[in-house]
Amino acid sequence: MGTSFGRGGATTFQQDLANSDCIVIQGSNMAECHPVGFQWVMEAKARGAKVIHVDPRFTRTSALADIHVPLRAGSDIAFLGGIINYVLEHEKYFREYMLAYTNAATIVNERFAGADELDGVFSGLDRERRSYDVSTWQYEGAEVQAASGKRDQLWAERTRHGVRQSGRGEAHGSGGAEIGTEPRTDETLEHPRCVFQILKRHFARYTPERVEEICGVPREKFLQVCELLTENSGRERTSAFAYAVGWTQHTVGVQYIRTAGILQALLGNIGRPGGGILALRGHASIQGSTDIPTLFNLLPGYIPMPHAHTNEDLATFVEAESAQKGYWGNMKSYLVSLLKAWWGPAATPDNEFRFDYLPRLTGSHSTYETVLEQLDGTCNGYFLMGENPAVGSANAKMQRLGMAALDWLVVRDFSLIESATWWQDGPEIETGELRTEDIATEVFFLPAAAHTEKDGSFTNTQRLLQWHHQAVEPEGDARSDLWFIYHLGRRIREKLAAAARDGTRKEADAERDRPVLDLTWDYPTKGRHAEPEAEAVLAEINGWNADAEPLSTYEQLKDDGSTACGCWIYCGVYAEGVNQAARRKPGTEQNWVASEWAWAWPLNRRILYNRASADPDGKPWSERKAYVWWDAEQEKWTGHDIPDFKATKAPDFEPEEGAKGPDALRGTDAFIMQADGKAWLYVPAGLTDGPLPTHYEPHESPFANLLYGQQRNPVRQLLRHENNRFQPSDGQPGADVFPYVLTTYRLTEHHTAGGMSRWQPYLAELQPELFCEISPELATERGLEHLGWATIVTARTAIEARVLVTDRVSPLRVQGRTLHQVGVPYHWGPNGLSTGDAVNELASMALDPNTHIQEVKALTCDIRPGRRPRGPERVELVERYQREAGITDETGTEV
Amino acid sequence: MTTARTPVDPAGDSGYADHPPRMGFFTDTTVCIGCKACEVACKEWNAVPEDGLDLTGMSYDNTVGLGADTWRHVAFIEQRKPIGRQDPGLHHDQDVLTMAEHGTATQPPEAGMTPTTPGAGDDFRWLMASDVCKHCTHAACLDVCPTGSLFRTEFGTVVVQEDICNGCGYCIPACPYGVIDQRKDDGRAWKCTLCYDRLGDGLEPACAKACPTDSIQFGPLDELRERAGRRVEQLHEAGVPEARLYGADPDDGVGGDGAFFLLLDEPEVYGFPPDPVVTTRDLPAMWRHVASAAATLAAGAVAAFLGARKGR
Amino acid sequence: MKGQDAEHGSLDSRPAREAMTGVHTGRKRKGEQPVVPDTEFTSYYGKPVLNGPVWKSPDVPGYLFLGGVAGASSVLGAGAHATGRNRLAVAAKTGAFGAVTVSLGALIHDLGRPARFLNMLRVFKPTSPMNMGSWLLTAYGPCAGAAALSAVTGRLPRIGALATAGAALTGPAVAAYTAALVSDTAVPAWHDGHRELPYVFTGSAAVGAGGLGLLAAPDREAGPARNLALFGTVLELAAFRRMERRLGMVAEPYRAGKPGGMVRAGEALAVAGVAGATLGRRSRVARALSGAGLLAASALSKWGIFDAGKVSAEDPKYTIVPQRERLRERERGGDGWPAGNGAR
């Protein structure tokens, strides 16, 4: 989403789904995972909208949809690519919209060669290094630089300096790429190298016949979806897509979303009411945790984390990372204000606002790589706050082995989750692979306070910051995370300061300590536990000017150090000194956009890029779909929402020669974060695995890629380890040892790795133990009995689950064969009231190269009746399977 | 019985002179997403204990039915029937069952499977419905309760007073819907109170409040019945002829339910009795037969003496 | 775009969330839809529709049995008292008192605490047979007690006589009301049998009381007990037959399985008991055996009826099939209520 449109967040809000004429839910089980938001889908249905659910299984979402389309897990790009082909071939795109707001007319340089020419890869592939030289993807006539992360890779290549690749992707991609000069365009769309023609060629092979063979979706069914979607898009009508992790958790996850992005941009569904792509987020504040990130490679507000280059100062960093045009042109103001918020008076123009205090990246530090670093001994201590990797992360065994190699581990949680008890009762203790007395890790368990026991905010799926007030005091020793971090920092600072005072500190360490000692770490506290005031933190995030007055928009941010702001995209949340996130005006007392309920970033805009809801002249595309429009009399943009555009910039505005940043945007450049102001059908830079989505088979697949010689995403990220073996795919010997497709997912009744639900009696009783869902046909084939036990095996390990035989999982006809799929919800682990094996024992660490997200939505497996073996025999069973399939450390690692 | 229009003012009949309108539920099962928020909200609000952790294999229903510790229950029904009369689009040209026969698998009926209603192989629908106490106009549980623990509230609902209930268990087999039940550890009877405590404070019941899709609609019964009638018409017009109301008819065997439902199949498919009758409708007859049987016994005894010669 | 108010466009106020789930999406299927034949009956995973009786065994069937024996014995006792059959009178009266005491004990055991019995007397509620039963027992129990006490001790004969009369008047009601107690539920085998069950119950009570009398009375006084047993057997068998015919499939549990076995054994024992008592009237042993057999017959029949009720509640078939038939009948224009229910 970030690369296509400019910001890594849902383009719309859930309530707006009610205005859709057609909703495609794909890669999400919305009714089960976002039941409250699903009410708006129901409301759309009540208004006559069609709802389509595309999912391997018939779920509670499918039950309420008009059409359920079962497809093979891992084949969505083929499906969506097929729709794009249909749209292009039948000229169903919204031409005026496409011309005005997308890069369809932009011409790509002649060094570019597409997957259609190179049998599934793009120009620039370096097979040795498993990466692309993205320079061949550039526009013509424009000096194109990659977006931040990618740009850095280029720099590294150029200098042959050993900085390992660190990805960028959907989650972090708020920044588009930057374009030096205006690229060449062809408004007739006839130039063979214009994006439109490239798209046409690229998707030409995604025919209904191919879709049927690859996805297992009958042609008629597929065409029905095409018709419904295109009939319900255009001037008068809009369609929306909703997705979640059914799309992201693949080795080509980002490209799944890109495909939807292309489709929605072609159909003119972005920035308009009832349109858009709703990224359904997960944890209550997972959006918040990318905005003010827990990600290793980002600073707050999607500012990239600097790499450890020599001689990198603030000026070069900003020059390298910011954009000429669009709002990223102001990056320096955002970054300097952030540095001021963190180091206050210590940050001055003379010392570059302490840019040197920022940590530097030396490579990728995603959670999965950290596991390898733990095993290597480079990572010795670990804080686990609000995470249960021994259940929730792919290859759970590796997670535990990594933790077993640590010196210390701190777990802050509500209950004794598996990540806190693996050393005494984990699966490896049972198999004898680990012995408690041999584990040297010192494990600290600290009880955490729940959200009801503390003040704070959630940033939800639609970028909405909602404040929650403390309702009760935490029990016993439980403390909030804010309390923990604040007091941990306070004590460390006191110790460092004391060491400096009494001379016990070595002089050489003074430099090391200064960033910590100079931090503004002075939040007011309250109550008997000295709980820091969460609102004071919010006020800092919002920012203030030199007179300590709260700011109200990021347009006020300065690069001279006169403003401080903890996260530029959140600027305004504390406007006028009022906690805007705590606003709770009932929906009945305002219009349906409900802009006075809480506060959404940026600047309380609810539909992003909403300038595109009006035509280039600023008039609504249609009366029915009016949302934001140019009021010529008042000379400003107005409408139902806050315009996502400079309010006074007229539709006919043309920037002056040499204008920079936001001033360089035309009156029609609706995608204000993008370096060319356009939605990107074709991504000239910013992605690691290709400018256009291409159907690749999952990392492990029982089928060959029908469309190209290239079987899998060539640059998918694989972590090699003896406990992370991969399985052969179709065409390789041993592939038939794992003949079934396995997919993992959630249930309404439980939450993620179970820490918040398996200990709750009211939830545990609703889904009391792990089960797998299979079709009656597979049950017959493998002799599995309803409610009996099954053992599921992959190259990693074997788990057991009770069997639910159900028509909700049906066999598919794929490439002339009958394919069975096995579904398993992943919430269980051995602790708590409701128990079961952790499904992530089965998964491998094979990741999307952009986001480092694990592929847990499409694996291959075998399933057999009966319980799994206990003790060492469990390991032996898996080794037998590995031998049978001929698995070596090379299997599956082919480019 | 079928013609006489029974009074629908149970609160008034119970002696509330001036009472609020009769409140109830209209549960529109066609929009239920089976999220069970209603089950959990009810338990949270009423502090109902956990009801056992058993995987039942009944689709996603692991609470099985209403009972002392389950006052809201969501039923899940998997059927080989088209989604409402629509084309569900599963495997247009392929009947998966025949496909399985020709493919790698043997005959599905040989596999132990969830009890789906037999039908065309490519049809499928998943019905979900949230069940609750019906708060009957003529409530058998209330009628038979020997202690007066069960009573009619001013809202026309039926509530157990746990401090009075003596655990006699009479109400339990009396309920024609299998709603009220005995809690094993304390022997007393428990069921939905229609959140009497919340109603008193002007709040809507916890389950209705939690329902994200408004499948559970709470309000004055008259209004709900009207709305439900319109809804059924609307569905019929839209081509869903099997939509029907259950428990809305004040002339049915219990005088109409305070909580009624819109269903897409026969009531028994959802676990409801197709034609429930309040047992006490036959009570006068029962008393007559008891009296006559007692008299018969007395007469028989007299005859026994008359027929016996002295000394025999 | 002047003049457009903030509410224009399609973005009007929210309708109720009444989504058209399951509405036709336009495309017609090819060919005919196979019609699913209506199977005999459908249910929710074969789970019971009703929450069956939670009454415990032996408490409640014991209560049904002993209450019946007590009630009928009081009548027998009064008759014996009036006709000067003293040993029979003493035996019947003490038997009645003993039976009612144990049955009350069983009831209280089922309730858990004695105080819970008193809870029932806080109201007077004719719609609740259990409540009426409690009042009845409150009236009957002391009479039976006083009658027994006076008979055993020979003291206060006038009060004894009055109490005997009181117990005899309420006794048949005690024996019969339990039929209403069980019938006044949704349990199919009980409820649907509400017309005949009182006769089955009093018949069975007479069998039991006759048996008790036979056990205790000397040869010269045993006649009425034997006659009563005979009367009870005939009444019970006749009423039961009639009930079964009328109930149709709902009567299955009375004939099948363990409960059915108990009912049948009870009937056979009753017939054998009466026959034994008649043929072996001179033999003390035969009398005693017959008496015990008759008592057992009464117990078995109550137990069988109790368990059959539970079975009928547990199998959804007995709830659904008759109701479904009733509905069909009504659709066909008939009255729809099972025959006999007209007698209300």
Ligand SMILES: Nc1nc2c(c(=O)[nH]1)N[C@H]1C(S)=C(S)[C@@H](COP(=O)(O)OP(=O)(O)OC[C@H]3O[C@@H](n4cnc5c(=O)[nH]c(N)nc54)[C@H](O)[C@@H]3O)O[C@H]1N2
């Ligand atoms: N009740 C509940 N709600 C939750 C959570 C929870 O644990 N419980 N978790 C929260 C979190 S952290 C998240 S991230 C979200 C996730 O929300 P969702 O993404 O909706 O959750 P999942 O169930 O993981 O996956 C969705 C669907 O993807 C399908 N699927 C699998 N593979 C494929 C594929 O290749 N293509 C397509 N089209 N579909 C596929 C699965 O069958 C499943 O139905 O939910 C959030 N909400």
Ligand SMILES: Nc1nc2c(c(=O)[nH]1)N[C@H]1C(S)=C(S)[C@@H](COP(=O)(O)OP(=O)(O)OC[C@H]3O[C@@H](n4cnc5c(=O)[nH]c(N)nc54)[C@H](O)[C@@H]3O)O[C@H]1N2
């Ligand atoms: N196979 C498979 N694996 C998956 C997925 C999948 O679909 N399939 N989905 C993935 C996704 S999208 C996600 S988000 C992850 C989730 O995986 P995790 O994040 O590892 O799992 P959770 O159970 O959500 O862990 C959160 C923990 O935080 C605790 N907690 C809650 N609130 C607080 C708090 O305020 N403070 C502290 N200190 N602790 C708190 C909870 O008790 C819980 O134990 O799983 C991923 N793994």
Ligand code: SF4
């Ligand atoms: S759990 Fe919370 S976030 Fe998730 S659907 Fe329910 S209310 Fe919304």
Ligand code: SF4
């Ligand atoms: S449904 Fe049952 S428990 Fe509820 S009021 Fe009616 S008879 Fe009573």
Ligand code: SF4
């Ligand atoms: S169990 Fe309680 S509520 Fe039920 S009838 Fe007996 S006293 Fe009344």
Ligand code: SF4
């Ligand atoms: S009304 Fe109240 S008591 Fe009844 S089911 Fe709903 S939440 Fe539970």
Ligand code: SF4
């Ligand atoms: S009735 Fe409402 S709350 Fe209950 S399961 Fe259905 S949708 Fe969820």
Ligand SMILES: [Mo]
């Ligand atoms: Mo997530």
